[in-house]
Amino acid sequence: MTARLLPGKPVADRVLADVTARADALRARGVTPSLATILVGDDDASAGYIRIKQKQAAELGIDSPHTHLPQDATQERLVAAIRGYNDDPAVHGLLIQYPVPGHLDYDAALAEMDPDKDVDGMHPMNMGRLAVGLPGPLPCTPAGIEELLAFHEIPVSGREVVILGRGATLGRPLAMLLAQKRPTANAAVTVVHTGVPDWDRYTRRAEILIAAAGVPGIIQPEHVKPGATVIGGGVRYSGKRLLPDVDESCAEVAGAITPRVGGVGPTTVAMLFRNVITAAEKATK
Numbered sequence: 001m002t003a004r005l006l007p008g009k010p011v012a013d014r015v016l017a018d019v020t021a022r023a024d025a026l027r028a029r030g031v032t033p034s035l036a037t038i039l040v041g042d043d044d045a046s047a048g049y050i051r052i053k054q055k056q057a058a059e060l061g062i063d064s065p066h067t068h069l070p071q072d073a074t075q076e077r078l079v080a081a082i083r084g085y086n087d088d089p090a091v092h093g094l095l096i097q098y099p100v101p102g103h104l105d106y107d108a109a110l111a112e113m114d115p116d117k118d119v120d121g122m123h124p125m126n127m128g129r130l131a132v133g134l135p136g137p138l139p140c141t142p143a144g145i146e147e148l149l150a151f152h153e154i155p156v157s158g159r160e161v162v163i164l165g166r167g168a169t170l171g172r173p174l175a176m177l178l179a180q181k182r183p184t185a186n187a188a189v190t191v192v193h194t195g196v197p198d199w200d201r202y203t204r205r206a207e208i209l210i211a212a213a214g215v216p217g218i219i220q221p222e223h224v225k226p227g228a229t230v231i232g233g234g235v236r237y238s239g240k241r242l243l244p245d246v247d248e249s250c251a252e253v254a255g256a257i258t259p260r261v262g263g264v265g266p267t268t269v270a271m272l273f274r275n276v277i278t279a280a281e282k283a284t285k
């Protein structure tokens, strides 16, 4: 058996078409949506990620003011940049490119951000909103996975979802999201991690298995129930080479699977811009 592929690009295209229409509507009433970014230091990869986001913002009609702080910037300087954007009504979304240099406290900086401008959905207030089911910016990768499953008409409601990994960016918020009472969620969710040495006992019974560990090749065909849907969220980079959690041979066992490249990544970026537009609408309604 070879699994049906679940590419992220058509999902992202649909989300971004909606973002474009909403950006047009905002501009028609004199509001230019704006995503500000802060980069600290000279990491080439991080600078590249910022450029990609700025290019995409321009294509969507979104402004992208940027602050580049030097490698040795102090925490105070980073916080001052954040507060500047917090206080600027023309800025609707704000992103601190991760990682920051080791002498800086990323979590403390994130906590300084206006939660309503936190388009990564990672501020503790937004995690709390997600936990209690209040509206707020959703973490982009988990929200993108829900969208991807819905787009490809993989039923989630009432089904058994197992997530490998309980990290703050992916596994934990995804578990909260997919357990919510909503037609595209509403699942029986189990989260496994290093504290569950026999985690494959759980993954082998999952109807939907989501890898969120960041351990290349950790998911092998023997960990997958025949016919299951497998979503590869966890990745690691070796230089520019992407090393996914899900071994490609899982496609021989799964019923549906995200491609090695172009699965969850494009949906993550689309969700970021959806958060920007939603923030702009909320701030200016």
Ligand SMILES: NC(=O)c1ccc[n+]([C@@H]2O[C@H](COP(=O)([O-])OP(=O)(O)OC[C@H]3O[C@@H](n4cnc5c(N)ncnc54)[C@H](OP(=O)(O)O)[C@@H]3O)[C@@H](O)[C@H]2O)c1
Pocket: 141, 164, 165, 166, 167, 168, 169, 170, 171, 172, 192, 193, 194, 195, 199, 212, 213, 214, 215, 218, 233, 234, 235, 236, 264, 265, 268
């Ligand atoms: N595709 C995208 O756009 C995108 C976006 C964001 C993140 N990601 C990826 O998603 C992954 C997870 O991100 P994160 O920040 O949530 O990661 P994280 O905080 O590092 O969490 C990793 C989780 O995986 C578990 N784990 C690691 N090795 C394991 C093993 N051998 N057996 C069982 N469980 C294991 C850990 O268990 P313990 O808790 O017990 O340590 C932890 O819960 C990363 O690879 C990241 O690159 C991808």
